[in-house]
Amino acid sequence: MSPPSILTDPLERVSADHQAPVALSYELFPPRTPSAVDGLWATIRELESTNPDYVSVTYGASGSNRDTAVELLHRLLSETSLRPLAHLTCIGNTANELAAIIAELLDAGVRGILALRGDHRTDGSEEHPPGALNYAQDLVELIRRVEQRRSAMLAAGKVAIGVAAYPTRHPESPSEQHDVEVLLAKQRSGADFAITQVFFHPEQYADLLSRAKRAGVSIPIIPGVMPFTSVKRLERLAQLTGVQPAPELLTALSHAQDDGERRRVGVRATTELAKAVLQVGAPGLHLYTFNQHQAALEVLDRLDLPRPTRPAGRSSQQPSQLLSKDPS
Template sequence: MNAQSCTLLETPVFSDAPLYADMSGDAEVSFEFFPPRSEKVEEQLWQSITTLAPLGPRFVSVTYGAGGTTRERTHATVERIARETAIPAAAHLTCVGASKSEIAEVAHAYWEAGIRHIVALRGDPPQQGSRFEPHPQGYANAAELVAGLKALHDFEISVAAYPEVHPDALSAQADMDNLKRKIDAGATRAITQFFFAPDTYFRFLDKARAAGIEADILPGIMPVTNFSGVKKMAALCNTEVPGWMERLFEGLDDQPGARQLIAATLTAELCRKLYAGGVRGFHFYTLNRAELSYAICHLLGLRARKEVQA
């Protein structure tokens, strides 16, 4: 090859700093946990809370089992968080299997315990695959529950949002109308079901704003520690799992370290793209594990604050 036929390629220009270097740390985060079913799970839960507390979360929430099956454990866990940490604690509360008076009793107990934040949900039926049936003396839906709770006390209330449409909704428009009813009933914010593509969130946010919903809509972030488990959850809540994600996790069933690394990479990339689009609030579904959520928060520029440790 002579000199005249040789084409010199320009040297590509790269930044010396990695993608997450020098993030400003202006993001706000919150975390979701589920109540422990055994001493071992309780120990893991409190290790996670102790790890994540120094990041100064806006709040942490504790879930409520289908049909209210974890009511006592949820209450005990939320009370302990409020009592032993400086983190604002939120309790999940659903319409399933309870009358209005029973829900009022639970809400009053939370208020007396100093809990000022409720995550108000319609809730899932006790039997998977069955349809939701309101209690004869209960609330028919989450919008009614929100209104009922606000009539009892001036709770801060979070509600659920479904960027890919709730499985029981008649249509995307019906689902959006339902979200607006919940906000209009007095909800403070919405927290989305988990998703895996940033455009899913941004398209949903645009539609919500067009529908007149101005409340904060936090993206729900699910670090994928167990791909098969997350795939099952996604099927239940109408979340699309991209084919490329399945290919990335293929062959890693017996490689927990590699799975952890890939999960952190994918979730961090999702959060970075959301951040680039202006998102400054993130809600992590921790599954009572702290490692991935902590690492992603660190990449987003958050650092431990000693004064808020559990």
């Protein structure tokens, strides 16, 4: 008779004494001007002290800031302990062009890619050259193909591929159900996890989890949370998502006497949202920082997340000049 195995016990009983750590990540964007470099690196050093699981680095529409983004990725790998997740968009790029970019990222040491369709161009220029990829699902499959050709270099490991998820209907989608079907297709193509676009109400995230589970989505869906400290930013995102923030939040922010009070109001509201989504099963938090660390760190202080202990990373180095010219 075989000896009893711990694996025969329900997972809840096996892990009852071990609280699962909450995933933590941040979003950064490459500096747009030389004067923004110092501020970005001050933020990077502050965020690094929290030992996040990764930091995502955005990629401009149609790769408009590709060189700056790639340089920032290189510096994160060589000068910090942070694990970068490289954004990559497919609109306006051929499969061969994207395969070359993916290979460049992997050869540099990047082991995580956020595969996105990208925004349509606003200048009316050609978006669909011959051989172009049109959907994030296609980009996920391409990453897996490039990865397969480098399996020896990766020691048969995998690249972590993230994709976008939408708690509210995508502006170009016919329905929320269609959005979930697209997410399921990206999972079947090889996506490992999803990060949501910004939302304002916890029930929007809870509803997405429920709809995704019913459809067969099993990958983690990480809520993307933005510190609610800027009225202008909230109004802009409300236009993009079609969902309004709570009127009382906008009123409180608008009536704040100064930036300090405005930040306190926004941090309190963001913390309440983060706590609510964690209570309904969020596996982690992805904080959109807008290259500013103070509000994000204040939210974390209020949450007291269970986090794994990791050894200290590379020692801090003085940041060198990241940009030689203004790319804007």
